[in-house]
Amino acid sequence: xxGVMQNPRHLVRRRGQEARLRCSPMKGHSxxxxxxxxxxxxxxxxxxxxxxxxxxxxxxxKERFSAEFPKEGPSILRIQQVVRGxxxxxxxxxxxxxxxxxxYTFGSGTRLTVV
Amino acid sequence: KQEVTQIPAALSVPEGExxxxxxxxxxxxxxxxxxxxxxPGKGLTSLLLIQSSQREQTSGRLNASLDKSSGRSTxxxxxxxxxxxxxxxxxxxxxxxxxxAFGKGNQVVVIP
Numbered sequence: 001x002x003g004v005m006q007n008p009r010h011l012v013r014r015r016g017q018e019a020r021l022r023c024s025p026m027k028g029h030s031x032x033x034x035x036x037x038x039x040x041x042x043x044x045x046x047x048x049x050x051x052x053x054x055x056x057x058x059x060x061x062k063e064r065f066s067a068e069f070p071k072e073g074p075s076i077l078r079i080q081q082v083v084r085g086x087x088x089x090x091x092x093x094x095x096x097x098x099x100x101x102x103x104y105t106f107g108s109g110t111r112l113t114v115v
Numbered sequence: 116k117q118e119v120t121q122i123p124a125a126l127s128v129p130e131g132e133x134x135x136x137x138x139x140x141x142x143x144x145x146x147x148x149x150x151x152x153x154x155p156g157k158g159l160t161s162l163l164l165i166q167s168s169q170r171e172q173t174s175g176r177l178n179a180s181l182d183k184s185s186g187r188s189t190x191x192x193x194x195x196x197x198x199x200x201x202x203x204x205x206x207x208x209x210x211x212x213x214x215x216a217f218g219k220g221n222q223v224v225v226i227p
Contacts, residue, residue, distance in 0.1 A: 006158075031213075033213065033215075035215075035217075040219075041219065042119070042204075042217040042218055042219040042220065043159075043204070043206075043215075043217040044217075045214040045215060045216075048213050048214070055213070056212065056213065056214065058214070059214065091158065091159065093159075093215075095213075098213060100146035100147070100208070100210075101146070101147070101166060103147070103149050103161055103164040104149065104161070104215065105161065106151070106158050106159035106160075106161070107158055108157060108158035109157075109158050111156070
């Protein structure tokens, strides 16, 4: 019974390249959340998705960032034209429902380094 | 906007002492509060989930209390062990949305 799976664990990109981060939720979970943890900062909400739908992207930067959760396959967080300030740990979480009683299960994260 | 503060930011205790970690939040309109553990370079492990209607939750040596009206939660770890060394994160789920608000964490070192 695998938990939330994120890959890659570590990703190095040069400035201007694209970064694609993948997240497979826990089996049976259809709600996915992305968070970013900058050095010395707390985790910040980015986006909440259900299958094929973006529910809440209020924490996502308006430019260069996008997210999707297709009908088949993992959720993808895509960062275009990366800059040094994008270096951070990106965590994905999933929940069974959107019910207020549900807790979230987090993955191990992808650590992005922009050089 | 929900603000979550964790005090102290860092602490060191000798093995066997009880740990007391504090979390405060500014808006008492919450669905639940969740405590996580994060090891260096690793992901988050859920420790305890307390619903807004609950006062406390217990799991083994861990006990978390919630005082929603005053905006406080405390995580107690009894008889600390070196393996408890980690950063402990408090996260609040505000009423009406799915956006967890996190504190910056309590970084704990248990000295053998």
